[in-house]
Amino acid sequence: xxxxxxxxxxxxxxxxxxxxxxxxxxxxxxxxxxxxxxxxxxxxxxxxxxxxxxxxxxxxxxxxxxxxxxxxxxxxxxxxxxxxxxxxxxxxxxxxxxxxxxxxxxxxxxxxxxxxxxxxxxxxxx
Ligand code: HEM
Numbered sequence: 001x002x003x004x005x006x007x008x009x010x011x012x013x014x015x016x017x018x019x020x021x022x023x024x025x026x027x028x029x030x031x032x033x034x035x036x037x038x039x040x041x042x043x044x045x046x047x048x049x050x051x052x053x054x055x056x057x058x059x060x061x062x063x064x065x066x067x068x069x070x071x072x073x074x075x076x077x078x079x080x081x082x083x084x085x086x087x088x089x090x091x092x093x094x095x096x097x098x099x100x101x102x103x104x105x106x107x108x109x110x111x112x113x114x115x116x117x118x119x120x121x122x123x124x125x126x
Contacts, residue, residue, distance in 0.1 A: 005057060005058025006106070006109070007054060007057040007058040008058070008059075010057075010100075012059065013054060015100060015101075015102070016050050016053050016054050017050060018096075018099075018100055019053075019096045019099075020046055020049050021046060022096035022099055022100075023046075023049070023093050023095075024042050024045070024049075026092035026095055027042065027092050032084060032088045033089060036079045036085065051063035051066065051067075052067075056113075072121060073120070079123075080123070080124045081121055081123050081124060082122065082125060083122070083125070083126075085124075086118050086119065089118055090115060093118075094111075097110060097114070
């Protein structure tokens with residue numbers, strides 16, 4: 001259907017579940033990123049990112065029902081995000097996106113967004 005969203009096109013919740021779980025498995029091993037996460041359990045952070053991405057791409061709006069307006073710049077303000085943190089985040093996400101079974105066009109579209117978003121959330125230049 002013409003109204004099919006990107007969320008539907010890539011396979012819905014299970015695709016986002018897989019990508020975000022793979023991403024956090026990398027974050028858990030990353031010496032620069034892991035200490036930024038305030039909670040010992042990365043599970044809740046994983047759920048928030050999964051629900052946000054699902055909503056962003058046209059899936060259910062559970063993220064905003066639970067968390068309100070995303071305000072991602074504000075929510076990242078407590079964490080120093082310089083070029084190294086940004087690159088580490090993108091490195092983890094690259095692995096996760098590459099392992100997902102996406103068509104090239106969809107992979108590129110998703111990646112372009114994630115790269116742009118990671119740059120836009122920087123709040124430090126060292
Ligand atoms: C939350 C780090 C980029 C989406 C967080 C948290 C940290 C963090 C430490 C708190 C964990 C928690 O939720 O308890 C970073 C770093 C980034 C980055 C170092 C590197 C640039 C991004 C990008 C997106 C994103 C590009 C979206 C495309 C989110 C969301 C939350 C979050 C949705 C949860 C917000 C909430 O509802 O509280 N991030 N992040 N982050 N991040 Fe990032």
